[in-house]
Amino acid sequence: MIRREQEPAWPRxxxxxxxxxxxxxxxxxxxxxxxxxxxxxxxGLPFAFAWTIGWVLAAFLGLLxxxxxxGPKDRG
Amino acid sequence: xxxxxxxxxIAAVYLVxxxxxxxxxxxxxxxxxxxxxAGDRTLGPLVxxxxxxxxxxSAFAFLGMPGKAYSQGAWAFMVLAYGAFGFIPFYFLGxxxxxLGREYGFVTQGQMVAHRFHSLPIPGVMALISAGxxxxxxxxxxxxxxxVLNSMTxxxxxxxVGGAIVYGVVLVYVLKSGVLGVGWTNTFQGIFMMVLAWAxxxxxxxxxYGGVGEMFRxxxxxxxxxxxxxxxxxxxxxxxxxxxxxxVIVTSIGFSAWPHLFMKAFxxxxxxxxxxxxxxxxxxxxxxxxxxxxxxxxxxxxxxPAQADQILPHMLMSIELSPWIVGLFCAGALAASMSxxxxxxxxxxxxxxRDGWITALGRKLDxxxxxxxxxxxxxxxxxxxYGLAFHYEGSLFDLLLYAYxxxxxxxxxxxxxxxxRRATGPGxxxxxxVGVSVNILFAVCxxxxxxxLHAGLYGFVANVAALxxxxxxxxxxxxxxxxxxxxxxGDDVREPSS
Numbered sequence: 001m002i003r004r005e006q007e008p009a010w011p012r013x014x015x016x017x018x019x020x021x022x023x024x025x026x027x028x029x030x031x032x033x034x035x036x037x038x039x040x041x042x043x044g045l046p047f048a049f050a051w052t053i054g055w056v057l058a059a060f061l062g063l064l065x066x067x068x069x070x071g072p073k074d075r076g
Numbered sequence: 077x078x079x080x081x082x083x084x085x086i087a088a089v090y091l092v093x094x095x096x097x098x099x100x101x102x103x104x105x106x107x108x109x110x111x112x113x114a115g116d117r118t119l120g121p122l123v124x125x126x127x128x129x130x131x132x133x134s135a136f137a138f139l140g141m142p143g144k145a146y147s148q149g150a151w152a153f154m155v156l157a158y159g160a161f162g163f164i165p166f167y168f169l170g171x172x173x174x175x176l177g178r179e180y181g182f183v184t185q186g187q188m189v190a191h192r193f194h195s196l197p198i199p200g201v202m203a204l205i206s207a208g209x210x211x212x213x214x215x216x217x218x219x220x221x222x223x224v225l226n227s228m229t230x231x232x233x234x235x236x237v238g239g240a241i242v243y244g245v246v247l248v249y250v251l252k253s254g255v256l257g258v259g260w261t262n263t264f265q266g267i268f269m270m271v272l273a274w275a276x277x278x279x280x281x282x283x284x285y286g287g288v289g290e291m292f293r294x295x296x297x298x299x300x301x302x303x304x305x306x307x308x309x310x311x312x313x314x315x316x317x318x319x320x321x322x323x324v325i326v327t328s329i330g331f332s333a334w335p336h337l338f339m340k341a342f343x344x345x346x347x348x349x350x351x352x353x354x355x356x357x358x359x360x361x362x363x364x365x366x367x368x369x370x371x372x373x374x375x376x377x378x379x380x381p382a383q384a385d386q387i388l389p390h391m392l393m394s395i396e397l398s399p400w401i402v403g404l405f406c407a408g409a410l411a412a413s414m415s416x417x418x419x420x421x422x423x424x425x426x427x428x429x430r431d432g433w434i435t436a437l438g439r440k441l442d443x444x445x446x447x448x449x450x451x452x453x454x455x456x457x458x459x460x461x462y463g464l465a466f467h468y469e470g471s472l473f474d475l476l477l478y479a480y481x482x483x484x485x486x487x488x489x490x491x492x493x494x495x496x497r498r499a500t501g502p503g504x505x506x507x508x509x510v511g512v513s514v515n516i517l518f519a520v521c522x523x524x525x526x527x528x529l530h531a532g533l534y535g536f537v538a539n540v541a542a543l544x545x546x547x548x549x550x551x552x553x554x555x556x557x558x559x560x561x562x563x564x565x566g567d568d569v570r571e572p573s574s
Contacts, residue, residue: 019161019164022161023157023161023328026157026161026324027157027317027320027321027324027325028306028317028318028320028321031305031306032305032317035305036304036305036306037304038296038300038303038304039296041289041292041293043289044287044288044289044290044292045288045289045292046292046296046303048150048153048303048304048305049150049153049292049303049368052153052156052157053156053362053365055157055160056156056157056159056160056358056361056362057358057362059160059161059164059358060160060358060359060361060362063164063167063354063355063358064355067167067351067355
């Protein structure tokens with residue numbers, strides 16, 4: 001059995017921390033403290049709605065960056 | 077041509093197109109259970125993307141989400157959150173599962189877990205839990221399809237007959253083509269739904285209020301409570317942050333544990349295909365935004381529908397719209413129902429045969445007999461779901477949350493199998509049984525919960541605790557464990573040539 005060389009852990013740790021921040025912003029307490037209001041409207045959407053979409057996009061971008069940097073080497 | 081004939085004509089053309097697209101791949105797949113269940117492991121990135129997208133774009137998305145936004149406002153935002161995060165664990169789990177599937181020939185999630193622990197009861201328990209989650213969900217797809225056909229024919233076709241017609245088409249192409257038929261129809265239906273979602277999501281606020289911004293300004297003046305997180309509860313009072321947060325956590329963890337997602341990982345052509353699918357998956361979440369706009373556009377709409385889940389078809393049939401638009405919408409809603417229903421019925425019957433009949437009960441079947449049994453079960457499951465469909469009266473959204481309670485219990489078992497060396501078969505089995513029991517207890521008797529949190533979260537915590545405890549006291553070396561974990565990790569396990 002030939003073990004492949006272990007890939008560095010830091011991209012995963014950094015990605016997990018980033019996702020943790022995004023996730024906290026979408027549930028209590030992050031959402032309740034910072035995102036729960038109607039105004040200002042953003043592109044016609046109430047703030048609480050735009051807040052959710054913004055963090056979903058942030059998580060998507062984070063995943064794209066992680067995939068670009070570590071994806072080919074990451075073995076799951 | 078009269079308006080109703082145009083509407084029905086569009087739906088009829090759509091159903092025939094699904095039938096043709098769904099049946100063609102059946103000519104290419106090998107005549108084996110492997111070809112029928114796992115598509116001979118040939119699914120490429122485009123088909124893989126849409127077949128997994130169908131998990132979120134179901135009748136629930138087209139009918140349940142607008143209903144939730146209409147009746148409970150910001151509570152419906154949770155779907156965006158779990159849609160964005162829920163598939164990320166699969167970025168890591170999926171490639172491991174795919175490697176194991178190629179090496180050992182797995183086609184179901186239960187086989188994968190059972191092989192690691194040499195346990196026969198585990199796949200049997202997982203098959204039962206899967207059926208408990210899948211059948212009611214399939215029933216809602218059938219009910220949704222029946223409702224759409226009933227609305228578009230203005231009552232000429234009953235919900236029961238409508239559901240039977242649509243799922244008759246699904247039955248034909250799933251029986252004929254297996255997973256390849258599901259994949260190609262999901263691709264066709266997924267593109268169709270995305271176009272429809274944006275068109276209707278932008279058109280309805282414009283037609284009723286003059287634009288999205290104006291619509292929300294009016295709702296902010298007249299119903300501001302709908303635009304504040306976490307929205308309203310089912311009783312119309314202010315929603316609970318505990319319920320909202322725990323529902324997001326349970327659905328986000330449970331999303332990557334659905335058994336049919338693993339079956340799709342086993343069908344993928346490569347690990348890169350799985351990773352690319354996960355990376356692009358949040359696009360489906362973004363495509364849910366216009367569906368929420370549709371729901372909000374109904375908030376100030378008069379007259380109100382009889383049920384919140386009926387808000388979209390109710391508005392379409394109440395305002396002056398071109399029959400071509402109504403017809404296309406109805407075909408889109410059918411697409412949403414069918415693309416989830418076909419994948420679910422195919423997955424559920426394959427799991428019951430492979431994990432329940434063959435692995436847990438130890439029955440021997442040759443490949444053609446297995447394929448035949450899966451087909452019989454597809455008919456049985458559709459029949460059972462059809463019967464259930466017209467007895468269920470709750471909301472589609474709440475049913476979805478119910479389904480995640482059992483499904484999230486699979487995650488500890490999957491992670492234990494793929495990563496944790498100290499986990500044992502009795503530990504995983506104890507976790508599954510305890511987790512599902514706690515979930516059922518609190519789902520049936522919500523007043524017993526210490527705090528107002530999703531029943532699945534209590535089950536999940538109990539599951540992890542039972543798995544850890546029982547594994548600690550039953551730990552022993554398991555044959556083949558080293559090799560299994562090495563294959564999962566992508567190590568080269570071939571014997572060196574002398």
